[in-house]
Amino acid sequence: MAEERRGSWFGFGFCGFGQALGSGRGRQVHSPEPxxxxxxxxxxxxxxxxxxxxxxxxxxxQVQLSGAAGGAAGGCRDAWASEALLVVxxxxxxxxxxxxLQAWAPGSALRGEPLWTHxxxxxxxxxxxxxxxAQAGALPLLPGARAYVxxxxxxxxxxxxxxxxxRLELGAEHALLLDEAGQVFSWGQGRHxxxxxxxxxxxxxxxxxxxxxxxxxxxxxxxxxxxxxxxETGDIYIWGWNESGQLALPTRSLSEDGKTVAxxxxxxxxxxxxxxxTAGGEDGAPAPFIALQPFxxxxxxxxxxxxxxxxxxxxxxxxxxxxxxxxxWGWGKYGQLGHKDTTSLDRPRRVEYFVDKQxxxxxxxxxxxxxxxxxxxxxES
Numbered sequence: 001m002a003e004e005r006r007g008s009w010f011g012f013g014f015c016g017f018g019q020a021l022g023s024g025r026g027r028q029v030h031s032p033e034p035x036x037x038x039x040x041x042x043x044x045x046x047x048x049x050x051x052x053x054x055x056x057x058x059x060x061x062q063v064q065l066s067g068a069a070g071g072a073a074g075g076c077r078d079a080w081a082s083e084a085l086l087v088v089x090x091x092x093x094x095x096x097x098x099x100x101l102q103a104w105a106p107g108s109a110l111r112g113e114p115l116w117t118h119x120x121x122x123x124x125x126x127x128x129x130x131x132x133x134a135q136a137g138a139l140p141l142l143p144g145a146r147a148y149v150x151x152x153x154x155x156x157x158x159x160x161x162x163x164x165x166x167r168l169e170l171g172a173e174h175a176l177l178l179d180e181a182g183q184v185f186s187w188g189q190g191r192h193x194x195x196x197x198x199x200x201x202x203x204x205x206x207x208x209x210x211x212x213x214x215x216x217x218x219x220x221x222x223x224x225x226x227x228x229x230x231x232e233t234g235d236i237y238i239w240g241w242n243e244s245g246q247l248a249l250p251t252r253s254l255s256e257d258g259k260t261v262a263x264x265x266x267x268x269x270x271x272x273x274x275x276x277x278t279a280g281g282e283d284g285a286p287a288p289f290i291a292l293q294p295f296x297x298x299x300x301x302x303x304x305x306x307x308x309x310x311x312x313x314x315x316x317x318x319x320x321x322x323x324x325x326x327x328x329w330g331w332g333k334y335g336q337l338g339h340k341d342t343t344s345l346d347r348p349r350r351v352e353y354f355v356d357k358q359x360x361x362x363x364x365x366x367x368x369x370x371x372x373x374x375x376x377x378x379x380e381s
C-alpha cells in the first residue's frame with residue numbers, strides 16, 4: 001500500500017486482467033503511463049494491487065476496483081487487496097461504536113454482505129496530535145496498531161502491546177513489523193531467508209531482527225519472499241530470495257543470459273549469503289551468484305543516493321530517493337521495472353521516464369507483477 005500522497009499516479013507492468021494501469025492496451029505496460037482510474041478525474045489517495053486486480057482509494061472515500069474484480073463502494077478509509085480477500089476499512093454504520101473492518105470476496109463487486117466484519121471500538125484507535133484525532137494506519141495494520149488483518153484465517157490477528165507497531169507489511173509467507181523505535185521484527189516462513197535471522201526456519205511469533213539493532217529504520221517492505229528496510233539516514237538493507245536479482249545481487253538466472261556482474265554481498269552477520277558458482281566469469285572461471293541472503297545486506301544506489309521509500313513485488317524491488325528519483329530492479333518479464341522493455345536486472349537502475357518528464361516521485365506501491373507511482377512536477381511542494 002502506497003502512503004497517502006497528493007500528485008499524479010502512473011502505472012506499469014502486468015495488466016492481463018484489465019487492471020487500471022496505463023493505456024489499458026494489451027497485457028502489459030513497459031513504461032510508466034498515467035493511471036487509468038475507473039472514475040474519470042478521481043483524486044487517487046492510495047493504491048493496493050494484487051495479482052489479478054487493483055484497488056484504488058480516492059480522497060472522496062471511494063474504493064474502485066479494476067481487473068478480474070470490479071465494483072466500487074463509498075464511505076471507505078482504506079483498502080488492501082489480495083487474491084484471497086479484499087479488505088476494506090469503512091466508516092461506522094449509523095451511531096456505531098467505530099469504523100468497521102470488512103473482508104470481501106474479490107469477485108463480489110462489493111455487493112451483498114461481506115464474508116466477515118469486525119467493528120473497531122474507539123479504544124482501538126490511537127490519538128495522535130494535539131487535537132486528539134484518531135489516525136488510521138495503513139492496512140494491513142489496523143488503526144491503533146494493536147492488530148493486523150491477514151488474508152488467511154484468522155483474519156483479525158492481535159499484536160502484543162509491547163510491539164508498538166507503526167508499520168506492518170505482509171509477504172507471501174512472512175510478515176515485517178516496524179516499531180516506533182525504528183526496530184524491525186519478522187515472523188512466518190523463512191525457507192528463502194526472508195526473515196533475516198540467518199537461518200531458514202519458520203518463526204511463529206514476531207522476532208527482533210538483531211542484525212539491525214542500533215540502526216533505526218524508517219521503512220519496511222515485504223516482497224513475495226524477500227524483504228527491504230530503509231534506515232532513517234537513507235541506507236537500504238535487503239535480504240531473502242534472490243532468484244530474479246530482486247536483492248540486487250548476482251543471480252544464476254541472469255548470469256546464464258550474460259546479464260549479471262559478479263559482486264559480493266555486504267552481510268551484517270556471520271553466515272552470509274548462500275553463494276554458488278556458475279560458468280561465465282570474465283577470466284573464464286566460474287562466476288559466483290547468490291541464491292539466498294539470510295541476513296540483511298547493505299545496498300548502495302548509484303551515486304550514493306539516499307532512499308526514503310521502498311516497495312516490493314513478487315520478485316522485483318522499487319526504491320524512491322530523497323531527491324525524488326525511482327530505482328527498480330529484479331524480475332522484469334511484464335515491464336514492471338518501467339525501463340521500456342522486459343529485461344530483468346540484478347542491479348538498481350533509474351527509471352528515466354520521471355527524469356525526462358521533470359517529475360519528482362513521492363511514493364511507490366508494487367503489486368505482485370506491476371508497479372504504481374505517485375509523482376509531482378519538480379518544484380511543486
